[in-house]
Amino acid sequence: DGGITQSPKYLFRKEGQNVTLSCEQNLNHDAMYWYRQDPGQGLRLIYYSQIVNDFQKGDIAEGYSVSREKKESFPLTVTSAQKNPTAFYLCASSINGQGPYEQYFGPGTRLTVT
Amino acid sequence: QKEVEQNSGPLSVPEGAIASLNCTYSDRVSQSFFWYRQYSGKSPELIMSIYSNGDKEDGRFTAQLNKASQYVSLLIRDSQPSDSATYLCAATHYGNNRLAFGKGNQVVVIP
Numbered sequence: 001d002g003g004i005t006q007s008p009k010y011l012f013r014k015e016g017q018n019v020t021l022s023c024e025q026n027l028n029h030d031a032m033y034w035y036r037q038d039p040g041q042g043l044r045l046i047y048y049s050q051i052v053n054d055f056q057k058g059d060i061a062e063g064y065s066v067s068r069e070k071k072e073s074f075p076l077t078v079t080s081a082q083k084n085p086t087a088f089y090l091c092a093s094s095i096n097g098q099g100p101y102e103q104y105f106g107p108g109t110r111l112t113v114t
Numbered sequence: 115q116k117e118v119e120q121n122s123g124p125l126s127v128p129e130g131a132i133a134s135l136n137c138t139y140s141d142r143v144s145q146s147f148f149w150y151r152q153y154s155g156k157s158p159e160l161i162m163s164i165y166s167n168g169d170k171e172d173g174r175f176t177a178q179l180n181k182a183s184q185y186v187s188l189l190i191r192d193s194q195p196s197d198s199a200t201y202l203c204a205a206t207h208y209g210n211n212r213l214a215f216g217k218g219n220q221v222v223v224i225p
Contacts, residue, residue, distance in 0.1 A: 031211055042202065042217040043158070050211065058212075090157055094211055101146060101211040103204075105157040 003027065004106035006091050011111045013085075021076045021109045023091030030096035032074035033103065036060065037088040049074055050096050078111065085113045115140045118205050120216035128224050133190040135219050137203030140184070143214050147179060147186045150202040152218065158202055162188065193223045 004025045013019045025032065031050045035043040045058030049068040063082025068074055074093075078085045088110050092103040119138050127133045139147075146165050150158035164170045164177040164186065176189040186205075190197055203216040 033212075040217075043215040045212060048212065096211065101206050101213070102148060102160055102163055103213055104160060105150075108157045 004091060004093055004104060006089075006106040006109050008109060009107065011109055013111070013113050015113055016080045017113075018077055018079050019085075019111065019113075021078065021089055021091075021111070023074045023076065023106060025072055025074075025091075025093045025106075027093055027104065028071075029093035029104075030071065031094045031101075032068070033092040033094075034058075034064075034066065034074070034076045035090040035092065037090060037108075043090065046076065078113075085111060087111060116216075117142050117207075117214035118203055118216040120203050120219050122219050124220040124222060126222045126224055127193050129193060129195060131193050133193050133197065133221050133223070135188045135190075135201050135203075135221070136185060137187065137216055138185045139205050139214075142208065143205035144208045145181065146206040147177070148204040148213070149175075149177060149186075149188045150204060152200045152202060154199075190221070193221075195223045195225050197221060198223045 007022045033048040034046040037043050044060050046064050047066040049055035052071050055066050055068050065077045090108045091106040094101050094103045117140050149162040151161045152158045162177040164179045167181050170177045174191045178187045200218040200220045202218045204213045
């Protein structure tokens with residue numbers, strides 16, 4: 001089955017620890033994205049990558065880092081510099097090029113930092 | 115003005131009725147628009163895409179795009195309890211494939 005997988009589903013960490021969230025897709029999509037969702041708020045873009053070995057900051061990149069070494073993988077690291085890391089993290093992918101840029105989401109990782 | 119705005123509060127509709135959701139957008143986004151459905155605790159699921167002025171129907175869902183007035187709407191006909199969810203409106207940025215999302219509208223279908 002084609003799709004996007006994120007692991008783990010739930011993640012608990014102590015404050016001050018870095019944590020890496022996994023995102024893998026087998027849709028052969030060039031572009032991948034990381035969003036954060038907080039209660040009562042819309043999706044906010046953290047980082048995105050349109051091609052392997054290249055990525056750009058989104059609207060709230062501070063305290064996060066990413067890599068894109070393979071087309072199918074786009075891991076997100078939440079560093080200890082992120083002030084409010086507890087949130088629902090969503091990975092998405094889309095085709096690149098001329099559009100129409102429909103994005104498809106993985107199941108998400110719910111991160112709790114105490 | 116935000117790029118994509120959904121201003122309505124929670125919408126309660128009786129089962130079998132039509133649910134109507136609206137979304138307005140600014141000049142900073144382009145002409146590709148999407149509606150996502152998000153169940154509580156789950157990730158968003160793409161349910162409709164619309165790129166041209168007018169209506170697009172898919173089953174019980176109809177998306178309407180009015181470029182002159184800069185709004186896009188979603189109609190859910192014959193609403194079912196399984197339609198109870200939050201609906202997110204999204205639009206592409208000009209020149210790249212980033213999406214701007216509205217905050218979403220919660221729909222509650224009452225049996």
